Amino acid sequence: MSNPVETAAQNEAREPAGADVSRDRLDLLQAALDHINQGFSVFDANLELVGWNRRLFELLDFPRHLARRGTHIEAFLRVNAERGEYGEGDVDALIARRVERARLFEPHTFERVRPDGQVVLISGAPLPAGGFVTTYTDITREREHQATLERTVAERTRQLRQSEDWLRLVTDNIPALVAYLGPGPVYRFANRRYAKWFDQTVESIIGKSAEEVIGPDLYPEIGPQIEKAFRGHAVAYEYSRARPDGRLAHMRSTLIPDRTLDGRTLGCFVLSLDATDQKRSETALAHAQRMEAVGQLTGGLAHDFNNLLTIIIGNVLALRRKAEAPAMPDLTAHLDPIFQAAQRGTDLTRRLLVFARGDAPDMKPVRLAALIANIEALLSKSLPRTIAWRCDLRDTEVVARADAGELENALVNLVLNARDAMPDGGEIALTLTRRTLTEAEADRAGVAPGAYAEILVSDTGVGMSDAVRRQAFDPFFSTKPFGTGSGLGLPTVYGFARRAGGGIAIDSAPGKGTDIRLLLPALGPETPTEDPADVSASATGKGELILLVDDDADVANVVRDQLCDLGYTVLVTGDTGDALDLVRDVDDIRAVLSDIVMPGQLSGLALVREVHRLRPGLPVALMSGYRQGPNRETGQGTGQGTGPGEARAGCPVLSKPFTTRMLAKTVSGILAS
Structure with missing residues (x-):
């Protein structure tokens, strides 16, 4: 779907053929925006329109010819000013003041009542490079409902002041937080929802000061609103507070003064409504959600990258051992930066997964x-x-x-x-x-x-x-x-x-x-x-036969050399079927070390189960380039969710890339178990 005015053909006439993919994506985004039940606009640093949706023009009755990129904000302001939405006064002066205010690029949230009685909530936030994004929400019905509810509560409270049972019956069944504050200010009444919200009961809250009930963290924000209500003004405001389960809730409150006929203020009625769902809808446009596909793509990339780093680190460690010979004294100075760079590559893959999966x-x-x-x-x-x-x-x-x-x-x-x-x-x-x-x-x-x-x-x-x-x-x-x-x-x-x-x-x-x-x-x-430097020296082998299973030949060669240098004898295979045959036929195999992800074959976890079926008690360890396993739903991956370095199947997991010391610790550990 295209934007409200420009057609796909018009867009195609202006853009080169190579932009088809980008245009399709923009059209897809525009279609999504057009389905949102809120108006939406984006103005750049020059206050020119760069993004919008159909609901913006339907909600505010703007002429459709303004729906094009580059339309200055002044054109929209002029439409509003000329039809009296900004009140009386010189049209140009009204527009100029609002343009100047827009150039400040400040966050803003306010409600505007249109001449036809429609109430629109306008909320805008500045963009990093200048400009701002704004959402427009029709809250007319909500305000009418709130006004009706406020009138109902006020009338019922006055009528039933002497009848606590009737008052409780009414207010406890209203889906809102209702209370009455007397001079002090202290609580004279609160319905069940209100008392529970502030961790009180309807009995315990009576007679307590507002500061004591609301608490020292929140009262500095709400206290001035209460003072204003006691001066005879109706007050509306919003605040946030953590629920008992830790989630943040947003409340929209109204304070209505209880005034006598001669103008004295006896107290104020409190009405609060839960606005959390509306806030969540508003912020959904401003914050992109992590997509599972991104996590899967990044996980696969990290797996392949960690395999490459395993090869690099393994070969560098082998060269460092050879560099200790007197004939090659300067080689270590060149190998250390390579090793450090490979380790930083390991950290990079971990940070990619932190970003993609929120670890x-x-x-x-x-x-x-x-x-x-x-x-x-x-x-x-x-x-x-x-x-x-x-x-x-x-x-x-x-x-x-x-x-x-x-x-x-x-x-x-x-x-x-x-x-x-x-x-x-x-x-x-x-x-x-x-x-x-x-x-x-x-x-x-x-x-x-x-x-x-x-x-x-x-x-x-x-x-x-x-x-x-x-x-x-x-x-x-x-x-x-x-x-x-x-x-x-x-x-x-x-x-x-x-x-x-x-x-x-x-x-x-x-x-x-x-x-x-x-x-x-x-x-x-x-x-x-x-x-x-405090890590103890790694244990070495005594010729024990280790079966190494990895479908990446380069990785397998590096790990084989590391195991041999540690004193183990190694059988290598890249096929899980061959691995099971060797486990069945070669009694001298003392342990199995296998990769987890081997496309087109049994996974490492499935191989563990088959090995334990063939030879119960044969030690098995796994290797993985994933920080968390590829099968996160079942928990069968690297096992990071079930314990440090241990898969749900009960096997230690060696995260790629790894050093010879880490490999020695893992293999000696399973042999000793």
Whole structure:
């Protein structure tokens, strides 16, 4: 379906034939928008229309000739002004004021009553690159219903004030939260729903102050509304509060003053309606939902990538062992960066799966000085000779809770961004300190006051303008030439900082370089941290025969060599049928090590069941390039959901890629079990 005015033929006349796929996708999106029961519009930074749906024009009675890209917002405002929707006054002045207000690109939510009595809720939010997206909802029936309900509650409350039983009967059956506040303000009445909402009973809430019932977190927001109602004004407002099950609920409340004939305010009636479903519908347009297909695609990609990394890491480890010979003393210096890069590739696949499936990052206490020292050589060697590098670890004991892989990736992103900002050379400095932020300093970085580890990356490059600095953390925003920057570097760092409970701030000006401060909440220096150097030496084999099953010959060769170097004898097959024959016929096989995913054959889990049927008690371990198994519905994958590194079938799972030490620990473990 095309948009309300332009036909598919008109679009085709303007676009090249190569754009058919993109146009089809746009048409599909337009068709989806046209089925939404809310008006929808998107204006760019120039206040020109770039997106809309049919409901916008039906709801607000706009002329259809305005439904084209490039229509300025002034044209829509003029239609409204000329038919009196903005009240009396000079039309041009009314339009000018609203255009000026639109240019501020501020979030806005308000209701407008049209001349025909229709009530429209208008909610808009700014876009990262300028402009704004707005939704329009017809809430006339809801307001009429609410007004009727308010009148009903007010009338019934006055009539039945002396008859508590009748009052309770009525209000307890109204699908709303109803209460009455007397001077104080204190509660004189509340229906069952209202009392339960604030964890009270209809008996316990009577006589309590509003501040005590509503609570210290919410009362600063609601208290001013109550004060206004006691001054004789009807008040409508919205607020949010967590339900007992942890879900956030949105409430829309109205306070109606209880006034005498001579104008005195005796109290106020409270009416609250649950607006959670409506809020959920509104936010559905602003937030894209993760799709299961994306997770499956990313999982498959990660599996293949992890197989490649297994080959790289296995061969690098073999070369490192040979490099220990006196005749090749310099080879290790070249192999270490390759090994570190492969390990970072492992972290990358894990982060892809975190994004696609929503898995939590691996947050652990990290000694930051040690982590930075481990990657300093990589950082310094990534810089050209025209750029000087300085690393100042002023606090070597500071500890923060973070995902070490994500932190390394964040630092690499920051340093490479600084490098790209100095095409003619300069200096990059990385400084680690522990700081206690004041309230003003913390507010600027968007964090709470307290102790933080600050990682400062400074450069003497071209700097940023205010406009660029404000958009630096927007996804896909980049000042680099097309094809040289993804626009995801700084957004990735920003996301990492927020997940770690910290923040990030930029100080920059054109021609004066850039300072980027990464702030992570500091833990006490006594917090235990993991140190890879403390891991005990891996066990070695004594010639035990291991059956290795993997349909990827390159992966199988690497794992075979690692097992042989550990002292095991290895049989290799890429066919699960052959593997079962060998298990049945070769009694000397002491253990089986199999990949999980082997397209066109038995899966590793099915192979485990068959092996246990043929030879109960024969130890089996699995290998997988998935962080979570491919069959998440049954839980039969890598088993990450049933225990650390253990599949539901009871077998240890070795996540690809792995080091020789990890392989030795897994194999020696199953042989000893």
